[in-house]
Amino acid sequence: MAARRQYEELSQQLSAMGAVKRGLARILPPECPAGSVAVLVLLERHGPMRIGRLAELLAVDMSVTSRHVAHVAERGWIDRTPDPDDRRSRILRLTAEGTEQLAELSERYVQALAGYLEDWSDADVDQLNALLSRLRDSFGDRRAPSARLPHPTEQTTRTPA
Amino acid sequence: MAARRQYEELSQQLSAMGAVKRGLARILPPECPAGSVAVLVLLERHGPMRIGRLAELLAVDMSVTSRHVAHVAERGWIDRTPDPDDRRSRILRLTAEGTEQLAELSERYVQALAGYLEDWSDADVDQLNALLSRLRDSFGDRRAPSARLPHPTEQTTRTPA
DNA sequence: TATTGTTATACTCTATAACTATA
DNA sequence: TATAGTTATAGAGTATAACAATA
Numbered sequence: 001m002a003a004r005r006q007y008e009e010l011s012q013q014l015s016a017m018g019a020v021k022r023g024l025a026r027i028l029p030p031e032c033p034a035g036s037v038a039v040l041v042l043l044e045r046h047g048p049m050r051i052g053r054l055a056e057l058l059a060v061d062m063s064v065t066s067r068h069v070a071h072v073a074e075r076g077w078i079d080r081t082p083d084p085d086d087r088r089s090r091i092l093r094l095t096a097e098g099t100e101q102l103a104e105l106s107e108r109y110v111q112a113l114a115g116y117l118e119d120w121s122d123a124d125v126d127q128l129n130a131l132l133s134r135l136r137d138s139f140g141d142r143r144a145p146s147a148r149l150p151h152p153t154e155q156t157t158r159t160p161a
Numbered sequence: 162m163a164a165r166r167q168y169e170e171l172s173q174q175l176s177a178m179g180a181v182k183r184g185l186a187r188i189l190p191p192e193c194p195a196g197s198v199a200v201l202v203l204l205e206r207h208g209p210m211r212i213g214r215l216a217e218l219l220a221v222d223m224s225v226t227s228r229h230v231a232h233v234a235e236r237g238w239i240d241r242t243p244d245p246d247d248r249r250s251r252i253l254r255l256t257a258e259g260t261e262q263l264a265e266l267s268e269r270y271v272q273a274l275a276g277y278l279e280d281w282s283d284a285d286v287d288q289l290n291a292l293l294s295r296l297r298d299s300f301g302d303r304r305a306p307s308a309r310l311p312h313p314t315e316q317t318t319r320t321p322a
Numbered sequence: 323t324a325t326t327g328t329t330a331t332a333c334t335c336t337a338t339a340a341c342t343a344t345a
Numbered sequence: 346t347a348t349a350g351t352t353a354t355a356g357a358g359t360a361t362a363a364c365a366a367t368a
Contacts, residue, residue, distance in 0.1 A: 002275075002278065002281060002282070002283045002285075002286040002287075003283065004271050006283065006286045006287060006290065007270060007271045007274040007275060007278075007286070008267055008270065008271065009290050010274060010286060010289065010290055010293075011185065011270040011271075011274065012202060013289075013290055013293040013294060013297075014178070014181060014182060014185060014293070015182070015185075015195060015198070015199055015202075016220075016293075016297055017175070017178055017182070017293065017296075017297075018182075018220075018221075018358085018359095019220035019221075019297065019300060020175060020296060020297060020300045021175060021176070021178070021179075022220075022359080023300045023301075024172060024175060024176075025334095033333090033334060033335085034176060034334080034335085035334075035335065037176070038176055041173060050349080050350095051349075051350065052348095052349065052350080059177075059179075059180035059183075060179075060180075060335085060336070060337090061336075061337055061338085062349080062350065062351090063336090063337075063338080063339090063350085063351075063352080064335070064336055064337075065350095066350060066351055066352085067335090067351090067352090068335090070351090086344080086345075086348095086349075087343085087344060087345085088342095088343060088344045088345070088348075088349045088350065089344095089349060089350075090350090106169055109168060109169065109172040110165050110168045110169065113168040113171060113172065114163075114168060116299050116300055116301075117163065117168075117299050119299070120163060120295075120299065121163070122163045122164065122167065124163075124292070124295075125163040125167045125168070125171060126163075126167060127288070127292060128171065128174075128292045128293075128296065129167065129170050129171055129174055131285070131288060131289045131292060132171075132174040132175070132177075132178065132289075133174060134281075134285075135178075135181060135289065136174075136177055136178075136180065136181060138277050138278050138280070138281065139180060139181045139184045139277055140184075140277075179335085179336095183336080186357090194356090194357060194358085195357080195358085196357075196358065211326085211327090212326080212327065212328095213325090213326065213327080221358085221359070221360090222359075222360055222361085223326080223327065223328090224327085224328075224329080224359090224360075224361080224362095225358070225359055225360075226327095227327065227328055227329085228328090228329090228358090229358090231328090247325095247326075247367075247368075248366080248367060248368085249325075249326045249327065249365095249366060249367045249368070250326060250327075250367095251327090323368100324367100324368080325366100325367085325368070326365100326366085326367080326368090327364100327365085327366085327367100328363105328364080328365080328366100329362100329363085329364075329365100330361105330362085330363080330364095331360100331361085331362085331363100332359100332360085332361085333358105333359080333360085333361105334357105334358085334359080334360105335356105335357085335358085335359105336355100336356085336357080336358105337354100337355085337356085337357105338353105338354085338355085338356105339352100339353085339354085339355105340351105340352085340353080340354100341350100341351080341352075341353095342349100342350085342351080342352100343348105343349085343350085343351105344347105344348085344349080344350100345346100345347080345348070345349095
């Protein structure tokens with residue numbers, strides 16, 4: 001349990017992260033906004049999955065996920081095959097083009113970060129990664145790359161009907 | 162200079178911060194979205210200023226700042242008095258109502274963070290604050306609470322005419 | 323002419339709610 | 346009836362560009 005002043009500063013720091021995110025977003029190609037990147041990355045990390053699972057990992061509503069997925073599917077970066085176990089669903093899978101796009105994106109991110117963070121040590125970056133991962137955990141987000149124990153009360157990311 | 166894998170993870174962590182920001186945004190009253198909070202906080206920390214300076218601190222375009230400022234001014238949280246030195250500008254200043262609103266917001270943030278981060282130590286929060294501050298610095302953002310040395314090449318936050 | 327600020331327009335990301343198809 | 350997914354609509358945040366007033 002930390003002090004009031006620390007929390008005030010943290011809320012400031014978090015709201016200021018917008019500038020950092022915009023800095024990273026600027027390096028993306030116009031056809032591939034941040035939402036698309038997130039879809040591609042999660043499909044690579046976790047393998048093929050249904051849209052509901054993806055929404056959970058993204059920690060956004062399924063309706064949002066549906067639009068991001070439509071965007072990347074239109075560009076051929078993923079395909080959607082019927083789920084044999086449940087015909088309401090389709091299985092999302094990265095295509096070869098998607099994998100290629102992802103490699104290109106990763107290259108851009110790494111280049112940009114290497115430029116911005118040239119004076120950061122290995123340990124600094126590790127520490128920041130670890131703290132951010134823990135922060136997301138504390139906020140109840142269970143997205144990669146910090147997958148954890150499944151919770152007994154699995155919350156849905158769904159608009160309540 | 163860190164390794165490729167660390168940069169890839171960091172870009173992931175940063176994009177995942179959206180969930181944390183949404184978690185914090187949900188505690189705000191409907192009349193006072195995050196953009197308004199940022200304006201109020203900066204006016205409290207830095208004192209009265211013009212809109213151009215505020216845009217710089219917010220690290221967003223002046224057009225965006227103008228809208229946020231209009232929002233908080235309409236609600237009486239700031240006032241705008243003509244700048245005697247330059248009649249194109251007005252000086253933005255927190256009102257008593259604004260200060261009150263800010264106290265209420267601060268309370269909400271602290272409560273929320275204390276809840277989310279109950280198992281974080283003092284030192285953990287300090288460390289995260291320090292790393293986030295440094296991260297913003299590395300991305301060239303000069304917003305509070307990590308004000309630093311002024312740069313000789315003061316970049317504008319302005320749409321290029 | 324250049325600068326400060328405002329406004330119009332457009333785009334991304336998000337949530338809520340209504341809807342379709344299947345379970 | 347309930348669930349998986351889609352679509353329509355709305356709102357916040359942002360940027361670009363055109364504009365007004367002043368320097």
